Amino acid sequence: MSWNVNQLLRKYLIMGSQNCPRDPEDILLEAIEGGITAFQFREKGDGALTGEQKIKLGLKLRQICREHSIPFFINDDSELIEELDADGIHVGQDDIPADLLRRQYPDKIIGLSVSSDAELEQSDLSAVDYVGAGPVFFTWTKDDVKPVVGVEWIEKLRARYPDLPIVGIGGINSDNAREVIEAGAQGVAVISAVTNSTAIKETIKDL
Ligand SMILES: Cc1ncc(COP(=O)(O)OP(=O)(O)O)c(N)n1
Numbered sequence: 001m002s003w004n005v006n007q008l009l010r011k012y013l014i015m016g017s018q019n020c021p022r023d024p025e026d027i028l029l030e031a032i033e034g035g036i037t038a039f040q041f042r043e044k045g046d047g048a049l050t051g052e053q054k055i056k057l058g059l060k061l062r063q064i065c066r067e068h069s070i071p072f073f074i075n076d077d078s079e080l081i082e083e084l085d086a087d088g089i090h091v092g093q094d095d096i097p098a099d100l101l102r103r104q105y106p107d108k109i110i111g112l113s114v115s116s117d118a119e120l121e122q123s124d125l126s127a128v129d130y131v132g133a134g135p136v137f138f139t140w141t142k143d144d145v146k147p148v149v150g151v152e153w154i155e156k157l158r159a160r161y162p163d164l165p166i167v168g169i170g171g172i173n174s175d176n177a178r179e180v181i182e183a184g185a186q187g188v189a190v191i192s193a194v195t196n197s198t199a200i201k202e203t204i205k206d207l
């Protein structure tokens with residue numbers, strides 16, 4: 001399937017079992033009903049599954065995305081691209097280089113994190129389909145998170161790259177998502193605002 005990148009970035013749910021207070025499959029299904037436009041399988045951090053268990057859950061979440069025509073991304077782990085038949089992968093500055101991935105996977109959607117001018121200078125943006133910009137706001141969700149960049153970072157990226165697909169990430173919820181879009185992002189990537197919500201469909205509609 002071919003995807004419209006600007007469109008898929010609008011409401012981008014990221015999640016692994018470590019983020020889920022209940023069954024990840026149920027959370028994903030509710031999020032899809034609520035209107036997410038992309039999903040990233042990020043099994044990472046304290047309590048995350050590994051090995052066969054990680055693959056087993058990945059296969060289930062992948063199947064749910066396929067059945068609902070939601071693009072499915074892998075976080076970091078390029079070995080899972082083929083195993084889970086992912087539509088794309090998101091990598092950071094310390095992960096497998098994006099240009100290498102592009103050569104290996106010419107048809108997959110590749111996202112790269114950029115959080116500072118220094119990271120921007122060392123990034124080959126021609127190899128990627130979109131960038132993840134953050135943390136826009138403070139977040140507890142990721143341990144090794146970088147300093148907060150604010151919506152100003154998105155404004156800066158947008159001014160420098162008028163056509164670059166950008167998704168904001170970090171501490172985004174239905175109260176502050178508007179600021180991220182107004183700063184120039186195509187969409188918002190969220191974990192806890194959705195996984196910890198007691199009314200997931202409403203939360204996503206509000207985003
Ligand atoms: C859409 C999106 N944007 C940014 C990130 C963060 O990626 P990274 O910096 O590699 O950190 P980890 O997620 O791997 O801990 C992301 N995953 N998705």
Ligand SMILES: Cc1nc(C(=O)O)sc1CCOP(=O)(O)O
Pocket residue numbers: 014113132133134135136138139140141142145146169170171172189190191192193
């Ligand atoms: C995975 C991740 N990457 C970030 C970055 O800034 O690159 S912030 C983050 C965690 C996002 O979780 P929440 O929506 O709960 O704040």
Ligand SMILES: [Mg+2]
Pocket residue numbers: 075076090091092095
């Ligand atoms: Mg990474």
